[in-house]
Amino acid sequence: MSRRPPTAIDQYEALATVVRLVRRGRARTRPELGAAALLGRTVISQRVEEAISLGLLEDADVAPSSGGRAPRRLRFRSEEGLVLSAVLGAAALDVAVTDLDARVLDHRHLEWPVAHGPERTFDFLDEYFAELLKAHDPAQLWAVVIGVPGPVEFATGRPSQPPIMPGWDGYDIRGRMQRRHGVPVWVDNDANLLALGEARSTGLDDDQHMIYVKAGTGIGAGVVSRGRVHRGSKGAAGDIGHARVLEDNSVMCRCGRTGCLEALAGGWALARDAVTAVHEGRSRYLADIHRATGEITPADIGRGVVAGDAWCLTAVARAAERIGSLMAALVNFYNPDCVVFGGGAVAGGDTFLRVADHTVRSRALPLAAADLTVRAAVTGDTGGVVGGAHLAVDMLLSADALAAWAPGGRPSAVEPDRLVAGV
Template sequence: MAEQPPATRVYLPPDGGPREAGPGHVLQLVASGTARTRAAIANATGLSRPTVAQRLESLFAAGLVRESAETESSGGRPAKVLTFQASAAVVLCVDIGEARTRVAVADLVAGILAEEVVAVPVAAGPEALLRRVVATARALLDEPEVPHAPLAAVGVGLPAPVDFATGRPVGWSVMAGWDGYDVRAHLGGVFDVPVVVDNDVNLLTLAEHRTRWPDERHLFYVKAGTGIGSGIVSDGRVNRGALGAAGDIGHARLSGYGDPACRCGNAGCLEALAGGWALARDLSGDGSAGEIREARDVLTLVRRGNDDAVRRLRDAGRTLGEAVAYATSLLNPRVIVIGGMLAATGDHLIAGVREVVYQRSLPLATRELTITTTQLDHHGGVIGAAYLAADSVLDPATVDRALARSDGETRTLRWVLA
């Protein structure tokens, strides 16, 4: 398996205002590394020492936190260090792509434990594809690398706009036959755990933010692959928009390029000019590069040094840069990350993006701007799905509700995450 960036802590989201410091909030303080001792929890929450002890006892019983042998000096008697148990449960991660789907099992800090690729296209339909996903997931959960811990949740990425509240794909996408399909109910009925579903680029954005830029509050992620999409981190959170369509720059129209037909039915879309499928179309049309059927063929040609493919990719970078320049002036991110298959071709694509963004964006918007390529390769989608799933079950309110239903007996993690 390719080396992954370290995932060592749970993310503590930006404070949305006053909230009761129940066991769930204490768990996040420990898991994020914000508070490592009982005294630190008391200082952070204002809770009394007996109340802190009560909160921790429920988390100890649930297997989510333990008090290690390590101690930390606090000016008096050394205090035992509290640690989050990332292996207390596992999450299932599903990154559905146009031609193939990556299925993985991860711990509660998005460390990938086992994974497999399913070669079933989305065109096969939801029943056929999800049937293979379920079979693959069950096999992965039995792998020796996966601890005998309960499955806590499922995170799913779809190559389509997603209504985050319902987990259903909505509007036009490459997922013909999936519009409105209840992915959450399908997988939840099989695994009997919470299922969260989001757009695939949002998950790539989430993974990039958490693993590489956790301290940046404003980030813009662009996926340049077969199609083109983007994700927005605003004030530390992924911004999905009103209906899940935020970041769909691939179908924004750019004038002055001849208005080629797009897969969505419109003309002149950014994706029809600079997407991987459009580059394959253009290279195949002139006949100089042989048989070109998809974006991966373009990638192969570029790596072989084909002059026409390199030239077209650089032009695509400049075209993409126009859309990114508009987004830069609108959103004022501190970091722009370019990912996707076309970003894996060296500097050809990103050089064009940088050139146009710095030329056309407002000077104030680019004063402290970093434009870079992703380091997450093909694991980004499942890492993002793992974070999404873990966040859903480790949310303070969710943990508090689960613990409040206890009958007072020793709690099991399966009960806590039910």
């Protein structure tokens, strides 16, 4: 059977593969690219030259010889572009500018309640994005990524009935930011970006699977499978905070339903219960805080754990057991290589992680838990913005996006909607 002639799609698939392998450190020389991509020498040579002409790759140092002429290593030119990322939480947000390797060039962690609404929030973000770009060439901006603490319809970039984001439902985040910055904009759930940032920062192999659990004021999860975020058909995958785990109609969640995991184990729920504990005289530590400030925050409970307060220790352990119990069911269902816990719950000592680990292992099937790693996240405040940068660069260097912008030489050569749609 004769082989069909190569098409333009084949060309950009090969180009995307070559750039991805070099960018991810999977192959650094032309012979390594041929072996990893299963492509012939001529195709590799053509695609490498095309990537060099686009400013994506360059020849670097010489690799050790394995016999004969030593090959040149290739380097991904991460300095070619910039990405702006912002990840919003219930009460604070992170903003950063990164290069195309998701290296953070500048970062801010800022107190800002998401309940201020979209217009005030994006006016606030515009100010800090402009500040972050002062030290850089604005013409190098390739993309903007926004993470929000609620469900997002990924195809449109619009929040969908987010329980803790009044005024945000259906808001056109993508349109607002594309009009402001003139570059492609992607919007995702914050847990998905945290999961992708953690996976890439810790070198999760492309054949591995991870569930990242954000246990903070609210509870959510992101699933990374074979190097990509699994969002489901609409973008709702991973919203474990609103799984019903208690048949008790008296426990009301912020989403309006009852018995949700978040209403029992989320940081806001622990703070609610802490006020009751103070009134009942069950925590002198929290009573002193309440007397001084008039409120109790999830962070106060975390500090209470470190201080050894009995009520705080018991409350956090109970929350960890409830979250771990649901995660055991998901470990049986999904059989990941690792479960990673991030968010404020893991900042207050090792109580949460120790109880969650024990619960997952004791309730999951032995086969599913046999080689399972359960650990705390390592990326900290920058995990979400790093994940956002990886998301944008993955999208812009995909075969479909390259087919749209490579003929013009830069992503700015085409309308942002063309790069976002269908990618």
